[in-house]
Structures are given as structure tokens and as C-alpha cells.
Amino acid sequence: MSEEVKTIANQIDITAIRAQFPILQREVNGFPLAYFDNAATSQKPQSVIDALTDYYTNYNSNIHRGVHTLAEEATNAFEETRIAVQQLVNAREAEEIIFTKGTSESINLVAATYGKAFVNQGDEIIITGMEHHSNIVPWQILCDEKGAILRVIPISDTGEIDIDDFRQTLSDKTKIVSVCLASNSLGTVNPVKEMIDAAHVAGAVVLLDAAQALPHMDVNVQSLNCDFLAGSAHKMYGPTGVGFLFGKRQLLEKMPPYQSGGEMIKEVAFDNTTYNDIPFKFEAGTPNIGDVIAYKPAIDFINSIGKKNIARYEDELLDHAIKGLSEIDKVILVGTAKEKVSVLSFNIEGMHPFDIGMMLDATGIAVRTGHHCTMPLMNRFDIEGTVRASFAVYNTIEEVDRLIEGVRKIASRSRS
Amino acid sequence: MSSIRDIQDEIVEEFEILADDREATLFYLMELGDKMPPLPEEYKEDTNLIKGCQSKVWLHSDFKDNKVLFEADSNTDITRGLISLLVRVLSDQTPDDIINADLDFVEKIGMGQIIGSQRSNGFASMIKQIKMYALGYKTKVAMN
Numbered sequence: 001m002s003e004e005v006k007t008i009a010n011q012i013d014i015t016a017i018r019a020q021f022p023i024l025q026r027e028v029n030g031f032p033l034a035y036f037d038n039a040a041t042s043q044k045p046q047s048v049i050d051a052l053t054d055y056y057t058n059y060n061s062n063i064h065r066g067v068h069t070l071a072e073e074a075t076n077a078f079e080e081t082r083i084a085v086q087q088l089v090n091a092r093e094a095e096e097i098i099f100t101k102g103t104s105e106s107i108n109l110v111a112a113t114y115g116k117a118f119v120n121q122g123d124e125i126i127i128t129g130m131e132h133h134s135n136i137v138p139w140q141i142l143c144d145e146k147g148a149i150l151r152v153i154p155i156s157d158t159g160e161i162d163i164d165d166f167r168q169t170l171s172d173k174t175k176i177v178s179v180c181l182a183s184n185s186l187g188t189v190n191p192v193k194e195m196i197d198a199a200h201v202a203g204a205v206v207l208l209d210a211a212q213a214l215p216h217m218d219v220n221v222q223s224l225n226c227d228f229l230a231g232s233a234h235k236m237y238g239p240t241g242v243g244f245l246f247g248k249r250q251l252l253e254k255m256p257p258y259q260s261g262g263e264m265i266k267e268v269a270f271d272n273t274t275y276n277d278i279p280f281k282f283e284a285g286t287p288n289i290g291d292v293i294a295y296k297p298a299i300d301f302i303n304s305i306g307k308k309n310i311a312r313y314e315d316e317l318l319d320h321a322i323k324g325l326s327e328i329d330k331v332i333l334v335g336t337a338k339e340k341v342s343v344l345s346f347n348i349e350g351m352h353p354f355d356i357g358m359m360l361d362a363t364g365i366a367v368r369t370g371h372h373c374t375m376p377l378m379n380r381f382d383i384e385g386t387v388r389a390s391f392a393v394y395n396t397i398e399e400v401d402r403l404i405e406g407v408r409k410i411a412s413r414s415r416s
Numbered sequence: 417m418s419s420i421r422d423i424q425d426e427i428v429e430e431f432e433i434l435a436d437d438r439e440a441t442l443f444y445l446m447e448l449g450d451k452m453p454p455l456p457e458e459y460k461e462d463t464n465l466i467k468g469c470q471s472k473v474w475l476h477s478d479f480k481d482n483k484v485l486f487e488a489d490s491n492t493d494i495t496r497g498l499i500s501l502l503v504r505v506l507s508d509q510t511p512d513d514i515i516n517a518d519l520d521f522v523e524k525i526g527m528g529q530i531i532g533s534q535r536s537n538g539f540a541s542m543i544k545q546i547k548m549y550a551l552g553y554k555t556k557v558a559m560n
Binding site: 029030351352354355358359362363384413 | 436438439441442443446470471491492493494495531532
């Protein structure tokens with residue numbers, strides 16, 4: 001092991017962390033897997049896999065309103081995850097956490113309920129030019145329905161917004177500001193605290209898309225004072241099909257329901273139906289019980305290492321990758337913001353990202369290629385897509401070195 | 417002009433040297449793509465794009481002396497290599513030979529493992545489009 005790796009590894013036990021992820025033992029195309037597609041979905045520790053198996057093996061049952069033992073056990077486990085999410089983001093109360101399918105559904109929920117009730121013709125919604133399609137399209141649909149206007153804060157060459165642009169775009173017409181805390185394509189961390197404070201002065205509510213931030217940094221909804229925050233379990237070592245929406249109680253209470261059916265009602269009669277209290281008002285139907293339960297050990301995993309330790313270690317991986325890749329002729333880094341999570345987008349002059357991704361895969365290195373569901377952002381940089389390497393806490397400097405060497409080899413055959 | 421069978425056998429032999437080395441195979445495909453003359457810009461129009469490919473693949477055809485001539489290009493290097501193989505096997509052949517061609521080299525060189533299922537679907541679209549052109553020319557000849 002190199003000296004550099006030892007220094008970092010002494011702070012957190014990387015070998016012990018990797019041992020918790022069975023998939024990291026496998027080979028791809030005859031090479032040990034180096035998994036750098038964490039921004040798409042992270043791998044899962046054994047504790048998450050075990051929790052799923054344990055639930056289906058030992059206490060599978062529908063939750064809430066059951067009097068038998070299995071229902072009680074499943075309900076308790078399900079609600080324990082809600083408390084774990086509440087504590088993770090430091091929400092004031094567990095009832096402010098609504099389980100959804102993921103970040104996309106959480107954003108859609110706000111657009112379909114808060115948006116439906118409180119956005120009117122001529123009102124404005126602000127997003128940034130670096131948003132994921134899931135934080136663009138729901139607002140476009142809402143704006144179309146309401147005759148509202150979608151305002152987009154432009155992105156600089158480094159992949160950052162100008163806070164002054166944002167301040168100037170805000171007005172008393174602004175009803176919702178919806179921005180990513182960290183960009184999925186570029187890694188840029190937005191100055192959301194300043195944005196939230198300014199938006200509140202203008203009378204707007206702020207939704208943070210924290211899908212890419214949650215695995216990498218401390219996110220505190222009370223100190224940020226955001227009104228809504230959306231996240232996905234599967235990008236933070238948890239199962240797929242589960243996410244959450246945090247919303248301030250006073251907002252959630254005045255919002256109309258999202259979907260309707262079982263669970264979300266208080267009383268149903270043919271002449272009048274009353275709705276359940278939050279969070280159940282927004283959780284119609286049988287939820288994804290097993291995956292919600294298996295989300296908790298993922299949060300426990302993050303807590304066991306410590307969010308600050310994760311951030312520091314991933315910063316080291318990112319810095320090492322940036323340094324290595326930027327020294328290679330023909331490599332162009334896309335998104336060079338000062339504040340970044342461990343997401344690194346790049347291109348090689350004269351080569352298509354697909355080809356680079358396939359070549360890296362041939363040596364066991366998994367990266368994502370394409371537009372990363374941010375087509376407007378790719379258009380901004382006048383590119384078809386990028387190669388994106390995104391790092392998690394189980395990645396190593398040696399793996400990053402393999403990426404650098406792989407890219408060097410591919411770049412050397414570029415014809416341009 | 418060599419027969420479709422002979423050209424396929426040549427290709428299978430070339431790929432045998434690469435054995436199971438996926439990286440070397442991809443590099444070789446890109447080299448093959450490099451060697452294929454680029455398609456003139458005027459043929460890179462949307463009507464020449466092959467549907468069902470993740471990358472952009474343009475295919476231009478011509479018909480002379482009862483032979484179908486193909487020229488192709490792609491915006492990605494590996495795909496250019498893939499389509500160059502098809503051009504090599506199927507260009508300058510008669511419509512009947514193209515339509516009836518049993519392209520067993522695809523399986524023999526392990527194309528599915530090399531390029532994965534998504535690109536394999538694209539590759540199948542290329543073959544289909546090439547055969548469609550051949551059928552079109554055959555029909556045209558029959559009608560004259």
C-alpha cells in the first residue's frame with residue numbers, strides 16, 4: 001500500500017468498509033471490479049441485504065392497523081427507519097418525513113400538491129441550469145397547467161450558478177425555488193443556505209434535491225431552513241425503490257393529498273372523506289415495506305463511519321482523480337466548481353463517451369456515460385455527454401489510479 | 417470480389433488472435449473503424465440514420481452492376497468499427513447474396529460478449545437495414 005493510502009486508511013478502516021460490500025469481491029472481464037457509478041446507484045452493504053432477507057423470512061406483514069405480532073414487528077421496523085431519516089437530516093419530528101419511491105416521486109409530490117394548491121397564473125418557479133430532468137419536468141408540467149413561468153438560473157463555465165443572478169431572478173412572483181444541493185452531472189455544491197434565505201425574504205418556499213448530497217455530506221434541514229428536501233435510499237447504500245420527502249409540518253398540513261386510497265384517510269363515507277394526519281396523508285396504499293426497513297441499516301452504515309469522515313475521504317479520492325486526469329493530454333474536465341461532492345465528469349477530445357465507458361468496462365472499471373438526465377446542462381456545455389466517475393467511501397486510491405491509467409491509455413489512441 | 421462466406425471466415429480468423437481479451441478486441445474494432453473511409457458529409461443526413469442504435473450510425477447505399485455498395489459512418493469509434501465489419505462483408509455483393517447471407521461470424525467472434533446486449537440490438541438493426549436496402553434493390557430490378 002502506498003504511503004498516501006495508508007494515511008487515509010488510518011482515519012477510516014477502508015479494508016473493513018470494503019469487507020461489508022460483497023459485490024466488491026467480484027471480477028468484471030477478468031479484472032477486480034472498480035465501481036465508480038455511485039451517483040447512479042451505490043452498492044449495498046451486507047447489513048442492508050440481510051435486513052431485506054430477514055424481513056421477508058421472519059416478519060413480512062402489512063404495516064399499521066394490524067394487531068398481530070408480525071404486523072407489530074413490521075410496523076415498528078418501518079417506523080424506526082422514519083426516525084433514522086429524521087435524525088439523519090435533523091428534522092424536528094419524524095412526521096415530517098414522508099416515504100416515497102425516490103427523489104423523483106418526492107419532487108413530483110410537491111409539484112402535484114403544494115404546486116397545485118399554491119401556484120397560480122403568472123407565478124414563477126425557479127430552478128438552475130444544472131438540474132436533473134426530475135427537477136425540471138415536474139415544474140414544466142405544473143407551469144403548463146397553471147400558466148406559471150419557469151425561470152432557469154444559468155450556469156458558468158466552471159459549472160456554478162451566480163448567486164447574484166439568483167437574487168435578481170427572485171421576485172414577489174416567485175412561489176417555489178427547486179434546486180439540487182449537489183449536481184449529479186458535475187458534482188457542484190450549490191450555495192443553498194444563501195439561496196434559501198433570499199427565497200424566504202421573497203416569500204417563496206425552497207425544495208432541495210439532495211439525492212447526490214446525502215451520501216456525501218452532512219445535510220441539516222433545520223440549519224438550512226429548507227421547506228422541502230428530497231432524497232433516495234439507493235444512492236446512499238440503501239435499497240432501490242425507496243426515497244423520502246422532508247417537509248415542514250405547517251406546509252405538509254396545508255397541502256392537499258397526493259395519491260389517494262388506503263392508509264391516507266381518516267374516515268371514508270360516500271358523502272365526505274377526511275384525510276389522515278401527516279405523514280400518512282401522503283402515503284396512500286401499502287408502501288415498500290421491506291425496502292424501507294432495509295434503508296435503516298444503510299443510514300446506520302453512514303453513521304458508523306461518520307459523515308465528516310466520509311466527506312474527507314471522498315474529497316481525497318476526488319482530488320487524486322482530478323489531479324491525475326487533468327495531467328492527461330486531451331482530457332477535458334467538465335464542471336470544475338470549487339465546492340464539489342465526489343462526482344467527476346470528463347471527456348476525451350475526439351472520442352465519444354460511450355467508447356470511453358466501454359473501454360474502461362473492458363478492464364473492470366464501471367463509469368456512467370451519456371447526458372446523465374441533464375440534457376439542458378449538456379447543451380450548455382455544447383457536448384453530447386460526459387464520462388462520469390463518482391466515488392463512494394468504499395473506493396480506494398488504487399482504484400482511482402486504475403481509472404487514471406485506463407483513461408491515459410484510451411486518450412493516447414484518440415485521433416484528434 | 418470475395419464471397420460473403422470467405423470474408424466472414426477471414427474476420428473470424430482475425431478475431432481468434434484476440435481470444436477473450438475484451439480490451440484488445442475493442443481497440444481492434446476502433447482500428448477497423450479508423451481504416452474505413454469516412455462517409456462524405458452530404459450523406460450524413462437523418463434519412464440515412466439507422467433506427468435502433470444508441471450511437472448515430474449513417475448508412476448510404478448505391479446500386480451498380482447488380483451489386484449493392486454500402487458506405488457507413490458513426491459518431492462513436494467502436495460503432496464505426498462494428499459497421500465497418502458489415503460493410504466489409506456485405507458491400508459489393510448481389511442483393512440475393514445479401515438477403516440470404518447467414519452472418520454466423522457475429523456469433524463466432526462472440527460479438528454479444530464484446531459489445532453487450534444494448535449494442536448488440538443496435539448491431540442487429542444495422543444488419544436489418546442493410547438487408548432492407550438489398551431487398552429494395554432486388555424489387556426495383558424485378559419491376560424494371
